[in-house]
Amino acid sequence: QGAVFLVLPSWLCHIFGNAKDASSDEEAIVADLMNRFDSYEDFERSLINEMAQVNIFPNPATDILNLDVQNVISDEVLNIRLMDGMGRVALESTISPNKENITLDISNLAPGSYVMTIQSEFRNRTNSVIITR
Template sequence: MASPNNGWVFLYWTEEGAIISNSPEYEFMLSSDKLLVAHFAPVQVNINVNIEESQAGFVYGGGVYNYGDNVILEAAPVNGYSFAFWKENGQAVSYDASYQFTAQQNRDLIAVFQVTSNVYYVMNISSIGNGYTNPPSNQYTHTAGSVLMLEAYPVEGWIFESWDVNGTTFKTQNLQINVGENLNVTAIFAMATSIPDVEESQEINVFPNPAQSILNISLSNYNGPTSIEIINLQGQTLQTLNNAYQGAGESISFDVNDLKPGIYIIRIINQGKITARKFTKS
């Protein structure tokens, strides 16, 4: 019989390299000399680490360990934060950023950081094209960890295109930002009337145009998730259909009864590519 020590598990018996039993109790008839080997393995322990506020810092050391291994977890705050404590099941278990313990059971640990007082970051807000932002274009100072909402509003004849935040593009018109560094933020607007039509024989076929009640849209050469939007010349999104897919000969229909007579834009977003087509509501 094979009995594992604490922190180990029995695997199997072998004889001359061949597995002969997976049971710790192995019965057999002894008719000759035998050399049996019991194989054991350490119990594996999962150490999961997370951060209470993801923008506040980084954690290291989580993973799979053998029972009895020495575990060292490290918590590193970003600028504007300091480490507070490690917690488990809602209770603080260590106030050291470098937390050491012996792996004996699965654990889920969370690093808690706190905002450091008197740390500030500068945010410059500007715009390209005709539109305005809230907060308005200017330079602002915010404490580290502040959560801000940026809003962009195009003027008539223009549409919102994107936000540029330190070189990263965001398509969300109302954008939430967690302040953890100096920020250069630009709202980008484009002329709605400058969006070129796409020939019907190419990618977008809109019919009837003008449309009175139902507008049909047929796409070609589109693969993967596709979003279709109807926007007005003020840049407001009026209808959205996400994850639309067009098969050969199929079309998507929009009910445009509630739209006021005028010019509107169909915007197609597919794999980072944006195409558009104007149509008239009669």
């Protein structure tokens, strides 16, 4: 288990009451954040979720599915699962740390609609994937 260290802008200090001399724009941003999050943990979870984007292409796909993982965190291991419409696991893969571009061979899967889950300590994504021939 690792820790996430974040370098946050000074305007965020307003949430904790430690900032001085903020502009009205910064105060508006802080007010918005304070209205959106109930705790620092909620804020941190949201920030990590925003940073933890995964682009899946092409979609629909035929034989190969590419994943472009944004902001890979050091030592992050991705667990990828592709499930068919009946909830059966059609493909499962564990990807080594620090890999941003992933290619999955889906040529042996039947055409149809699938649900892809991508999980790690830092991200939990669910996407729909269509396989055509």
